[in-house]
Amino acid sequence: MQDFIITGGNRLSGEITLQGSKNSTLPIMAGAFLVNGKCTLLNCPKLTDVYSASRILNCLGSICRLKNNCAEIDSTAVSDSVIPENLMREMRSSIMFMGAILGRMGECTVSIPGGCELGPRPIDMHLTALSKMGAEITDRHGKIFCKIPDGRARGARISLSFPSVGATENIILCAVLADGETVINNAAREPEICDLCGFLRSCGAKIKGDGESRIIIEGVRELHSCEYTVMPDRIAGATYLSMTAATGGEIILKNACIAETEPFISVLEQTGCRIYSADNRIYIRRIGRLKSVKDRIRTMPHPGFPTDAQAVLMAALVTADGTSVFEENIFDCRYRHTDALIKMGADIQVMGKAAVIRGVPRLHGAEIEATDLRGGAAMAVAALAAEGITKLSCISHIDRGYENFEKIISAVGGKIRRE
Numbered sequence: 001m002q003d004f005i006i007t008g009g010n011r012l013s014g015e016i017t018l019q020g021s022k023n024s025t026l027p028i029m030a031g032a033f034l035v036n037g038k039c040t041l042l043n044c045p046k047l048t049d050v051y052s053a054s055r056i057l058n059c060l061g062s063i064c065r066l067k068n069n070c071a072e073i074d075s076t077a078v079s080d081s082v083i084p085e086n087l088m089r090e091m092r093s094s095i096m097f098m099g100a101i102l103g104r105m106g107e108c109t110v111s112i113p114g115g116c117e118l119g120p121r122p123i124d125m126h127l128t129a130l131s132k133m134g135a136e137i138t139d140r141h142g143k144i145f146c147k148i149p150d151g152r153a154r155g156a157r158i159s160l161s162f163p164s165v166g167a168t169e170n171i172i173l174c175a176v177l178a179d180g181e182t183v184i185n186n187a188a189r190e191p192e193i194c195d196l197c198g199f200l201r202s203c204g205a206k207i208k209g210d211g212e213s214r215i216i217i218e219g220v221r222e223l224h225s226c227e228y229t230v231m232p233d234r235i236a237g238a239t240y241l242s243m244t245a246a247t248g249g250e251i252i253l254k255n256a257c258i259a260e261t262e263p264f265i266s267v268l269e270q271t272g273c274r275i276y277s278a279d280n281r282i283y284i285r286r287i288g289r290l291k292s293v294k295d296r297i298r299t300m301p302h303p304g305f306p307t308d309a310q311a312v313l314m315a316a317l318v319t320a321d322g323t324s325v326f327e328e329n330i331f332d333c334r335y336r337h338t339d340a341l342i343k344m345g346a347d348i349q350v351m352g353k354a355a356v357i358r359g360v361p362r363l364h365g366a367e368i369e370a371t372d373l374r375g376g377a378a379m380a381v382a383a384l385a386a387e388g389i390t391k392l393s394c395i396s397h398i399d400r401g402y403e404n405f406e407k408i409i410s411a412v413g414g415k416i417r418r419e
């Protein structure tokens with residue numbers, strides 16, 4: 001088990017080149033399982049979740065090689081449709097492979113990924129949709145067996161009760177090789193969905209409407225090889241912007257996706273930070289003390305304020321002048337970072353979906369534990385702004401989503417080391 005030792009109080013200044021998006025890379029790697037040939041993915045982040053996805057692919061008979069920020073995946077000779085339980089447990093997003101395996105092999109066996117990180121994360125919408133596409137699904141003691149009797153999924157009209165990102169991705173992955181047309185109503189509109197569809201189209205898939213709430217997929221017989229560059233990680237971007245807002249200083253984010261980060265930036269601007277963006281770069285400078293955000297910050301599906309950026313922005317707002325209020329509408333249990341922030345001196349009151357943040361002049365270092373990926377990143381944001389030294393443990397959560405976290409922060413003047 002490793003820790004971060006963070007000495008707070010240093011302003012950040014310099015340039016940060018953003019990593020590729022974790023939440024695009026994982027479904028795209030699942031998508032590469034559908035391809036009868038070799039896919040080269042560029043701008044892949046080096047993350048433990050990506051290594052887990054690679055192990056899943058290799059176990060299914062694909063050949064996945066990761067080198068620097070490139071993944072080469074050859075799924076010409078796939079052989080297996082079962083993801084072993086130990087691999088399912090490594091990463092919650094392993095469930096993303098279900099649609100792809102089913103689409104290619106006509107059957108798959110997975111298990112419910114365990115643990116409670118953000119509260120209950122059911123997969124009912126995934127299962128209902130896949131059964132509409134012809135899968136017969138049985139759940140025996142947490143093992144899920146799916147089989148399409150005639151081997152090929154069929155197109156279907158599916159209306160989601162909530163625009164679930166994972167369910168939308170699983171349906172798309174199953175639909176690209178299905179017989180006929182699939183229509184998804186109330187589909188998720190997240191940029192990572194568009195990235196997945198962009199990749200699949202490069203391989204010959206016929207998909208329209210991604211980025212809107214109705215997506216139409218016309219099944220094709222086969223997908224072909226391609227080279228594809230994964231989009232930048234808008235949540236890592238939001239994290240480094242929050243860090244600069246919390247600590248002061250000025251940063252240029254390079255390789256950023258501006259339009260996709262806009263729902264976050266428009267809220268961050270209300271804190272008084274100067275933010276300019278052009279040519280895939282976002283510049284931020286904090287002027288004076290941060291101001292609180294007057295309007296309630298409601299997490300919503302895209303293009304609303306992203307739930308993944310709630311914790312990191314909160315970590316900046318705990319020292320803002322005035323009171324800010326968050327409302328978490330996506331996950332039931334996404335305020336687990338607040339105890340650590342309170343231990344560092346923050347004034348936070350959680351009441352159901354709402355968290356009320358009364359800004360304090362300063363935080364102090366403490367011994368704290370990362371509770372989940374974004375919560376852990378938020379603790380690092382707070383620690384970099386606090387007075388004194390923070391020992392942040394359980395940092396494997398952070399390694400799931402941030403490439404070279406401590407190197408990037410050290411390079412712009414933050415004092416952080418791994419022990």
Ligand code: EPU
Pocket residue numbers: 023024026093120121122123124125126127162163164165166167188190235307308330331332373374401
């Ligand atoms: N939900 C259901 N039933 C389902 C599916 C979802 O009730 O069948 C509920 C969930 O319990 C949750 C809500 O719907 O309350 C939203 O879940 P969604 O399916 O949209 O999220 P996800 O696919 O599990 C992805 C990201 C998350 C991100 C959410 C929302 C990946 C690998 N994960 O999760 O990212 O928070 O979308 O944008 O893409 C992270 O990066 O830290 C992270 C958690």
